[in-house]
Amino acid sequence: xxxxxxxxxxxxxxxxxxxxxxxxxxxxxxxxxxxxTLIKPETEFFWRNIQVHGIHPEDVRHAPSFxxxxxxxxxxxKENKLIVAHNLPFDRGVLQGTLDYYQIEQPHFQTLCTxxxxxxxxxxxxxxxxxxxxxxxxxxxxNHHHALDDSNASAEILLYLENHFGxxxxxxxxxxx
Numbered sequence: 001x002x003x004x005x006x007x008x009x010x011x012x013x014x015x016x017x018x019x020x021x022x023x024x025x026x027x028x029x030x031x032x033x034x035x036x037t038l039i040k041p042e043t044e045f046f047w048r049n050i051q052v053h054g055i056h057p058e059d060v061r062h063a064p065s066f067x068x069x070x071x072x073x074x075x076x077x078k079e080n081k082l083i084v085a086h087n088l089p090f091d092r093g094v095l096q097g098t099l100d101y102y103q104i105e106q107p108h109f110q111t112l113c114t115x116x117x118x119x120x121x122x123x124x125x126x127x128x129x130x131x132x133x134x135x136x137x138x139x140x141x142x143n144h145h146h147a148l149d150d151s152n153a154s155a156e157i158l159l160y161l162e163n164h165f166g167x168x169x170x171x172x173x174x175x176x177x
Contacts, residue, residue: 001029001162001170003082003112005155007147008094009053012046015097018066019045019055022147023076024155029162031155035073036148038063042101053145067102077107082174086130086154088113092177111175114157120173121165133157 005024011017018039025033038055040063050056077083077095085091088111099106118128125136130153134141139156143149161170 001082001158001167002027003084003155003158004076005084005151005158006091006095007085007151007154008091009055009145009147010049010094011041011043011055011057012049014043015093016066016101017041017043018094018098019049019060019063020053020147021069021073022151023073024148024151025076026155026159029159031152031159034148034152037069037072039066039069040064041066053147065102066098067104070099070102070104074107077109079108079176080110082110082112084112084114084154084158086114086133086150086157088115108177111177112158112170112173114154114161117161117170117173118157121161121169130154130157 003026007022008018009020011019019041020038023035024031038060040060045057096106115128118133125132130150131141131144134153137160139153141149141153
């Protein structure tokens, strides 16, 4: 499989408040590259979000804006590319909300949610949170809610599912946006 696993962390509940992003690049069913950066959002931080991910306003003081980051990551978001995330509706919403905020044209690409695919294929689990699925599969997740660790875990989950169940049940879950 070829795909990009995506994860955002946000400064608050607003969809345009991305404060970090990570991409894990998978080619021929192998992780071949990573991208991670902090992002300086044009919004305030909420204490609860800081508590979850540990990113503070001073950490992003000199970080690039999302508009600048987009120039680096935009090639991953093409019509023939598959974007994967654990709880995809959240990460897709952050991407769409941030692009709207900066008045950047929305890309079209394929998507697959590893929460949805793990629910379908790993029915024995009590829940399908990233840390639960990772622990069950023996996937290392040292820093849950660090965007790079989360995107890596999401990529590893999909690779496990591909290896154990094949691509046919996964292809049925791919959506085009």
